[in-house]
Amino acid sequence: MEFTKMHGLGNDFLVFYGMKQLLGQAAELAVRYCDRHFGVGADGLVFILPSETADFRMVIINSDGTEAEQCGNAIRCAAKYVYDNGHINRTDITIETLGAGVQPVTLAVENGKVKTVRVDMGAPILEGRLIPTTLDGSEIIDRPVEVEGETFRFTGVSMGNPHAVIYVEDAPMYDVHTWGPKLEKHPLFPRRTNVEFATVTGPERIEMRVWERGAGPTLACGTGACATLVSSVLNGLTGRSAWVGLAGGDLFIEWNAEDNHVYMTGPAETVYRGELAV
Numbered sequence: 001m002e003f004t005k006m007h008g009l010g011n012d013f014l015v016f017y018g019m020k021q022l023l024g025q026a027a028e029l030a031v032r033y034c035d036r037h038f039g040v041g042a043d044g045l046v047f048i049l050p051s052e053t054a055d056f057r058m059v060i061i062n063s064d065g066t067e068a069e070q071c072g073n074a075i076r077c078a079a080k081y082v083y084d085n086g087h088i089n090r091t092d093i094t095i096e097t098l099g100a101g102v103q104p105v106t107l108a109v110e111n112g113k114v115k116t117v118r119v120d121m122g123a124p125i126l127e128g129r130l131i132p133t134t135l136d137g138s139e140i141i142d143r144p145v146e147v148e149g150e151t152f153r154f155t156g157v158s159m160g161n162p163h164a165v166i167y168v169e170d171a172p173m174y175d176v177h178t179w180g181p182k183l184e185k186h187p188l189f190p191r192r193t194n195v196e197f198a199t200v201t202g203p204e205r206i207e208m209r210v211w212e213r214g215a216g217p218t219l220a221c222g223t224g225a226c227a228t229l230v231s232s233v234l235n236g237l238t239g240r241s242a243w244v245g246l247a248g249g250d251l252f253i254e255w256n257a258e259d260n261h262v263y264m265t266g267p268a269e270t271v272y273r274g275e276l277a278v
């Protein structure tokens with residue numbers, strides 16, 4: 001069973017082209033093969049499948065076996081995969097995801113290979129119950145969440161998947177392992193949540209570290225970067241576009257005031273092809 005190891009800023013995936021027949025066992029495959037000691041090692045699995053509404057459909061399985069509705073770094077990897085492997089010869093394509101529907105994707109090609117990808121990530125979802133959280137409100141901005149006696153202030157944003165953005169003094173030095181897992185599973189988040197710890201360092205720059213729902217500490221989170229930019233605009237901390245610095249590198253994020261869509265631009269890399277011993 002062939003797979004391709006790819007990553008977006010170190011957020012890494014085992015990519016399967018087609019293989020719809022594997023979806024029934026995808027959770028078990030993810031737990032087994034995402035393990036960085038007993039398996040290949042990855043933050044998740046990505047299945048690239050046919051779509052009736054877009055050029056392709058993408059299914060994302062976290063390393064804990066849960067399905068994610070959306071995945072920014074993975075969508076850039078999937079776009080690179082289909083172009084570099086000759087499944088499409090256009091640089092303007094569409095990819096369908098569970099959480100954001102049909103997403104326009106623009107490829108920047110160098111020497112016949114995709115180098116960077118710009119993705120229309122769609123409109124952020126801000127309504128409390130739709131993020132989802134257990135809170136009422138058209139926007140969830142700077143709200144308290146208490147865990148084991150500690151109170152954090154978060155802003156809730158969904159990019160198709162849920163995010164809780166918390167501002168801290170020095171994000172690159174913040175230990176996401178201490179509170180990330182507790183906040184991920186807090187009852188305030190009915191579908192759990194990704195947790196972003198962010199520091200705004202300028203009008204167009206945010207540092208962010210992430211504890212991901214279903215994957216834990218990753219080097220980058222594309223939807224998390226989008227959620228962090230949206231949160232920073234809502235909190236009056238940045239303009240509507242900024243570089244988001246992650247442990248694995250930078251993403252450029254824009255929240256367009258005219259169409260209310262969030263746009264993410266960043267790289268995608270192919271590492272190697274392999275064969276699972278199943």
Ligand SMILES: N[C@@H](CCC[C@H](N)C(=O)O)C(=O)O
Nearest residue numbers: 068071072073161221222223
């Ligand atoms: N790293 C991804 C997010 C993957 C899904 C996330 N773990 C979730 O369950 O929502 C990204 O780049 O967005």
